Each structure stands twice: as structure tokens, then as C-alpha cells.
Amino acid sequence: MKFIDLARGYERYGGEIEEAVVRVLRSTRYILGPEVAALEEELARFVGVSRAVGVSSGTDALLLILKALELPPGSKVITPSFTFVATAEAIRRAGLVPHFVDIDPRTYNLSPEAVEEALRRHPGEISAVIAVSLFGLPADFEALERLSREYGVVLVEDACQSFGAEFAGRRSGSFGRAAATSFFPAKPLGGAGDGGMVFTGDEVLAERVRALRMHGQTRNYYYEYAGINGRLDEIQAAILRVRFRHFEEELRLRERVAGKYRRALADIPGLVLPHVPPGYRSSWAQFTVRVPGRDELRARLSERGIPTMVYYPHPLHLQPIFRDLGFGEGSLPETEKAAREVLSLPMHPYLTDEEIALVAETIREFYR
Template sequence: MKFIDLSRGYARYGSEIEAAVLRVLQSTRYILGPEVSALEKELTEFVGVSEAVGVSSGTDALLLILKAFEFPPGSLVLTPAFTFVATAEAIRRVGLIPYFVDIDPLTYNLSPEEVEEALKKLSGKVSAVMAVSLFGLPADFERLEPLCREYGVVLIEDACQSLGAELHGRRSGSFGKAAATSFFPAKPLGGAGDGGMVFIHDRKLAEKIRALRIHGQTETYYYEYSGINGRLDELQAAILRVKLRYFEEELSLREEVAERYRQLLSEIPEIRVPIVPEGYRSSWAQFTIRAEARDELRAHLAGKGIPTAIYYPIPLHLQPVFRDLGFSEGSLPQTEKAAKEVLSLPMHPYLEAEEQIFIVEAIKEFYGR
């Protein structure tokens, strides 16, 4: 059993992917060509934004957004510590300071109450809020968007795990002033390597990001900005265009898998299943439970040949690289509690019911059910 079985998707549309790759190879146009432009257009329509900019990774998408806004050096960006390191890493790389805020224990996303408290406490020092839509569930943008407007700070969505998710009909990637997503192979819409996309509503800012992804070049060998080499290549774009045609169907299949898990696990009191609040749609990048005796359960499942993952065992505020920020154990109680209890089960659109039953029976066996 695989944690994420990409081979099953490939069995469905691999021949189309191979034809798309061959088309690019025969064209000899490999960087920023028609495939990237077409993917950008298709994803603006899918997400519901005016501009999309293909870039080299989700990490670089975050980085380029932050560079484009030119926030005052040393200013703060509020963000969760319960996320992948790239979120805070990008903040640091542009000379800003991540300020970690605690999460909602039910959604694992930023707590709006904690964000508001931090904005009051740090008045005048905060430039932006970078809200992660974790595990495929949008952050609480209904409350975060007006809150950021009230305090005059820029809201950015880290949608690297949540492309396809929705909040009251709005797609993840359309919230805030700009959003970043990732096409890492394990994501809901994943390529065959690294890739990412910036979604944005402001055409002028989008043009700046297009320049920044090519070393800051605005005309041939004329550099207006200090940029990076952050382009999405044609091969990845061609592959993603094929997979995008199947994406809506795969999102529905993920929902079926998630609902089956929820039903099968409902009889195990030691397990808390993930929630999807009313009005939300998750893209189910992960199916993450909270489990009593988490580490022992994980070892038991491994013994049965069932792969699992822990996202994330050490929160960012307790990582050595961020020690200088002044956070310590106890600073973010909900984050720290989640890190000790969460466990992600195998999750992909083509997970069979029989496999899920096998997984849940192994969990029941561990708890003596």
C-alpha cells in the first residue's frame, strides 16, 4: 500500500501525459512557452482570478509575492507555526520576520481571534498576514479578510495544499491580495516535479511578478527589480494541463474517500476525524486524524504495511532555525497539542473501499475495538 499512489492516476491518463510531453519535446520550446500561457489562462478561469503566473515551485510563489509587495524590511508577517517550513522560510528570505500565531484546534488553520489579538498587540509593526489553507481546507477568510482591511495589512493565502477547495463558492487561491499554490507531485493537482503558481487580482502586480520570476527583467537584458530564476517549465505545464482536465472528478473522488473514512472511523472514540465546516469544501490534500497514543498507533499500522505521515511533528516556532524569534514551548498551546496528536492516513482519489476498511480495522485492533 502507498500513502499517495500516483500510479493509479497515471494508469488513467498516462497516455495523454506522454503525448503532451512528446509535443513539448518536439516543439523544442521548453521555457515560458504556449503551454505555460495556456495553463495560466485555464487556472485563472478555474480559480476565479484575473491573473495567474506560473513559477518554479510553491515556495517561490510565496517568495515572489512577498518580494512584489516590497514590505518594509524587518516588519512582521503573521503566520501559523503548524505548517510546512516554506511558509516562514519565504518570509525570512525577503528580510521580513515571521510572527507565529496559534491555530484553531478543529481546522488547524489560523485562529482569527489569535490573529486579531496579535494585530492589536503589534499595532504598526505588521505588514501582512499569510494564512495557510492546511490539508486542503481554506482558512477562515470570511473573518480574516475584513480583519486585515480593518488593520491595514495585506492578506496572502498560502494555498499550496488547497487548490480546488472552496469557501461559500469561492475557490482557494482567490482570497486576499494574492495567493500561492504548489504543483509538487503529492498535491491535489501535482506535476511530475516542482512547480507553482501565483494567483492575483492586480494586473500591475502580476506583471511585476512576471518580471521577478525572470531575474527582475522587464525588457531584454534590462533589470528593473532584484528577482530570481523562478520560471515554470513547459513540460510541467503540459502535464498539469492534462491532469487539470481530470481535476474536478478527482476532487469528488477525494471527497468520497474522506466521507468513507469518516463513517468507518466514527465508532472509534480514541480518534477525532477532520471536520469541514458548513460552507466549506476541502480538496482533501490529507486525511488527518487526531489519535490517542498516536506514536504507538503509527507503529502498529506500520507493522501491518500501512504507511502514515505526521504533518508536522515539530512546529516551526520550536525549530532551531527560528529559535531567535523568542518563542518557546508553551507559546502556542493548540499548535503544540496538535503536533503531538495528528496522524495522516493514506489519501488519494483512487483509494479503494477495501483498502480503507483494512486500514480502519487495523486501527480498531490497536484500540481493542
């Protein structure tokens, strides 16, 4: 059993993918050609925004958004500590300062109450909020959009794990001033390498991101911004267009797997299943449970050949690279507790009933 079985996906769509790759190779248009343009148009329509800009990775999508926003240098950006390092890394690379706040223990996303407390305690210091839609579940954007308006800060969605998810009838990627997603192979919509996209309804911001991904160039060899080489390759775009044709079916298959896990793991004392509040649709990037004694359970699953992952064992506020920010142990209690207890089980659209049953029975045996 594999944690994420990319080979099964290739078995399904490999022929289509190879045709698309060969088409690009024969075209000799390898950078920012018709495949990227078509993918941008298709995904913008799917998300429900007017602009999408293909870039080199989800990390670069976040960085380019922050650079395009032209926030005050050295200002603080609220973000969770319970996330992949790229979120806070992009803040630092943009010349800004990460300001970590705690999470909602049920969803693992930013706690709106914690965000509001930080905004009240640091008036004038905070310029933006980056809300991560973790494990495929959107953050509480109803509350976060209200807070961003009330306190005059910019809201950005880190949708790198949640493409295809929904909240209140809107798709992940449509929230805030702009959103970033990732096409890393293990994501819900994954390519065959790195890639990402910026979504926004702000035409000026989109054009600035387009310039920034090309070294800041606004016309041939004329540079208005300090940009990066952040372009999406044509081959990746062509592969993603194939995968996107099957994306709705894959979302339904992910929901099927999550539903089977829920039924098979119900009523195990102490085991907390993923929480999807009313009005939300998760894209199920991960199926993450939480339990005291996580490491012992993980060892038992490993003995049975069942791979698991821990996202994330070391919160960012306790990492050496962010030690200078002054967050000590105990400063974000819900984040630190989640880091000790979460465990992600094998999750992909092609898990069989037998594999799900093996995972569930092994967990039940452990608790018996």
C-alpha cells in the same frame, strides 16, 4: 499500500501525459511558451481571478508574492507555526520576520482570534498575514479579510495544499491580495516535478511577479527588480494541463475516499476526525485524524503494512532556525498539542474500498 499512489494516477493518464511531453519536446519551446500561457489562463478562470503566473515552485510563488508586495523591510508577517517550513522560509528570504500565532484546534488553520490579538499587541509592526489553507481546507477568510481591512495589513493565501477547495462560494486561490499554490507531485493537482502558481486580481502585482520570476527583467536585459530564476517549465505545464482536465473527477474521488473513511471510523472513542465547517469544501490533500497515543497507533498500522505520515511533528516556532524569534515551548499551546496528536492516513483518489476497510479495521482493533 502506498500513502499516495502516483503510479495509479499514471496508469490512468500516462498515455495523455506522454503525448503532451512529446509535443513539447518536438516544439523545442521549453521555457515560458504556449503551454505555460494556456495553463495560466485555464487555472485563473477556474480559481476566479484575472491573473495567474506560473512559477518554479509553491515556495517561490510565496517568495515572489512577498517581493512583489514591497513590504517594509524587517516588518513582521503573521503566519502559523503548524505548517511546512516553506511558508516561514519565504518570509525570511523576502527580508521580513515571521510572527507565529496559534491555530484553531478543529481546522488546524490560523485562529482569527489569535491573529487579532497579535495585531492589537504589535501596532505598526505587522505588514501582512499569510494564512495557510492546511490539508486541503481553506482558512477562515471571511474573518481574516475583515481583520486585514480593519488593521491595514496585506492578506496572502498559502494555497499550496488546497487547490480546488472552496469557501463561501469562492475557490481557494482567490482570497487576499494574492495566493500561491504548489504543483509538487503529491498535491491535489500535481505534476512530475516542482512547479507553482501565483493567483491575483491585481494587474500591477501580477506584472511585477512576471518580472521577478525572470531575474527582475522588465524588458530585454533591463532589470528593475532583484528577482530570481523562478519560471515554470513548458513540460511541467503540459503535464499539468492533462491532469487539470481530470481534476474535477479527482476531487470527487477524494471526497468519496474521505466519506468512506468518516463512516468507517465513526464512533471510535478518542479519535478526532477532520472537521469541515459548513460552507467549506476541502480538496482533501490529507485525511488527518488526531488522537492521544498517536505514535503507538502509527506503529500498529505500520505492522500491518499501512503507511502514515505526521504533518508536522515539530512546530516551526520550536525549530532551531527560528529560535531567535523568541517563541518558547508553551507559547502556542494548540499548535504544540496538535503536533503531538495528528496522524495522516493514506489519502489519494484511487484508494480502494478494501484498502480503506483495512485501515479502518486496524484502527478499530487497536482501540478494542
